[in-house]
Amino acid sequence: MENSVLQQSQALFVRRWGEMAASWGISRTMAEIHALLFVSLQPLCTDDLMEQLQVSRGNVSTNLRQLVTWGLIQRVHQRGDRKEYFVAETDVWEMFEIITRERRRREIEPIIETIDKCSEMILPTLTSADGPERDEIVLYQQRLDEMREFLNLVNSLFNLLIKVGKPRVAVLMKTLTNFGLATRE
Amino acid sequence: MENSVLQQSQALFVRRWGEMAASWGISRTMAEIHALLFVSLQPLCTDDLMEQLQVSRGNVSTNLRQLVTWGLIQRVHQRGDRKEYFVAETDVWEMFEIITRERRRREIEPIIETIDKCSEMILPTLTSADGPERDEIVLYQQRLDEMREFLNLVNSLFNLLIKVGKPRVAVLMKTLTNFGLATRE
DNA sequence: TAATATTTTCAGTACCTTCTGAAAGGATAG
DNA sequence: CTATCCTTTCAGAAGGTACTGAAAATATTA
Numbered sequence: 001m002e003n004s005v006l007q008q009s010q011a012l013f014v015r016r017w018g019e020m021a022a023s024w025g026i027s028r029t030m031a032e033i034h035a036l037l038f039v040s041l042q043p044l045c046t047d048d049l050m051e052q053l054q055v056s057r058g059n060v061s062t063n064l065r066q067l068v069t070w071g072l073i074q075r076v077h078q079r080g081d082r083k084e085y086f087v088a089e090t091d092v093w094e095m096f097e098i099i100t101r102e103r104r105r106r107e108i109e110p111i112i113e114t115i116d117k118c119s120e121m122i123l124p125t126l127t128s129a130d131g132p133e134r135d136e137i138v139l140y141q142q143r144l145d146e147m148r149e150f151l152n153l154v155n156s157l158f159n160l161l162i163k164v165g166k167p168r169v170a171v172l173m174k175t176l177t178n179f180g181l182a183t184r185e
Numbered sequence: 186m187e188n189s190v191l192q193q194s195q196a197l198f199v200r201r202w203g204e205m206a207a208s209w210g211i212s213r214t215m216a217e218i219h220a221l222l223f224v225s226l227q228p229l230c231t232d233d234l235m236e237q238l239q240v241s242r243g244n245v246s247t248n249l250r251q252l253v254t255w256g257l258i259q260r261v262h263q264r265g266d267r268k269e270y271f272v273a274e275t276d277v278w279e280m281f282e283i284i285t286r287e288r289r290r291r292e293i294e295p296i297i298e299t300i301d302k303c304s305e306m307i308l309p310t311l312t313s314a315d316g317p318e319r320d321e322i323v324l325y326q327q328r329l330d331e332m333r334e335f336l337n338l339v340n341s342l343f344n345l346l347i348k349v350g351k352p353r354v355a356v357l358m359k360t361l362t363n364f365g366l367a368t369r370e
Numbered sequence: 371t372a373a374t375a376t377t378t379t380c381a382g383t384a385c386c387t388t389c390t391g392a393a394a395g396g397a398t399a400g
Numbered sequence: 401c402t403a404t405c406c407t408t409t410c411a412g413a414a415g416g417t418a419c420t421g422a423a424a425a426t427a428t429t430a
Contacts, residue, residue: 006322009306013329016299023292025210027388039328041321046407056390061408082398082405090328092335107208114201121194136226137191143224143275144198150277153354157342160361169338172364176345179360212418231377241420246378267375267428 010039014053029055030063034072034088043076043085071098093166100158108151115148195224199238214240215248219257219273228261228270256283278351285343293336300333 014035021031032053037044049060064086067073072095076085089095122137129137164172199220206216217238222229234245249271252258257280261270274280307322314322349357 005306005310006318006325009303010325012299012306013303016296020292020296023210025208029388039325041324057407058391058409059389062389065408084407090331092331096335107205111201111205114197118194118198121190121197125190133191139226140191140195140224146275146277150281153358156358157346157361160364161342164364173338173341175360175364176342179345179349179357214418242377243379243421244419247419250378269377 010036011052013039027063029053029059030066033060033063034067037073037086037088038090040088043078043087045083045085047083070102091166093169097162100162104155104158108155112148112151112155115144115151119144119148195221196237198224212248214238214244215251218245218248219252222258222271222273223275225273228263228272230268230270232268255287276351278354282347285347289340289343293340297333297336297340300329300336304329304333 014032017035018028018032022028033049036049036052046057046060046064049055049064050057053060064073067086068075071089073086073088076087078085089098119141122141126134126137126141161169161172199217202220203213203217207213218234221234221237231242231245231249234240234249235242238245249258252271253260256274258271258273261272263270274283304326307326311319311322311326346354346357
């Protein structure tokens, strides 16, 4: 089969998507598999993915399983074919929710917990220490608080975005833009 | 020098910060150096960092240079000491702006450009193709558009957040929360 | 100027993640 | 049941990133 313009365009998208994911700490191949399913009209099977991405069966299998666990793709069956096929979640907004929920749980929550623990640790010393040592503790406490506050903000923003959801994003953006203009000094 | 509670707490924070950064595709050591400077009252020199993080001089030197390039830390000089010392940008909001600006430039812009290019590529074929092939192209175009729209939204949100800035974030959050409540079905 | 202190660079090494390929496991058809 | 088709697993290999340590470069002092 010759390479159609459509295939060339899709290959370009898939490659770039993989590169972007790699720089965000996500396996390149996993992202490429997801991208390929995302742009495909028909479900794809393991052999399709192996051929198009030139990777091994084991690699495809492992990454498919992870993508299913994330909830970013689903198994589907074709009548009269034993093979398993896969389709991607194609609602970009849903994808956003899935990814941010999981990454917040894995990477934002732990750092928030750690910050709280760090604050607790130094609490008793704040009352006992004095002089330059006390200054150091107070400053450290301040910086922890600021970081904690910022992470709270990020969390709230994501929650809000997800709650607002796709249908009302346009309205939200308008509100935000107005806000930006209205409070400009 | 014995390990004070303060030092233990800071070490905990530094370690966790490094782990978090690593899962976001940022070098663990670079993040640890930044975290250590962030929680320190005094500027630190290469030897301080080498000792506390147990890494080599070359490693510290390279990562310090990168952090300076990012604008996340600055060189400072101590009277009567030849050594170079470093301090971190401690305004969390400023840090956020620096990091998001750079990462958007490196990782969001390229994928947006690629999506536009992918769209352009298939534009001519849209008029010529027909039947199932045409369906496939139309669907692909739709998915590209949705993704493009989503990335635009993300960009706008970051721009707005940065423009609003630290002092007015509280007001922004209140506005957003009201919005969330007001449009809830 | 030379002597000394400090930083930077980078070739080689270590480490960690991802990938391969083949064997084992599992499902379906005959 | 056996044969066939397909998927999963995982030990070892490959590849890529980060690190070390020492030599070179640079800066400071005398």
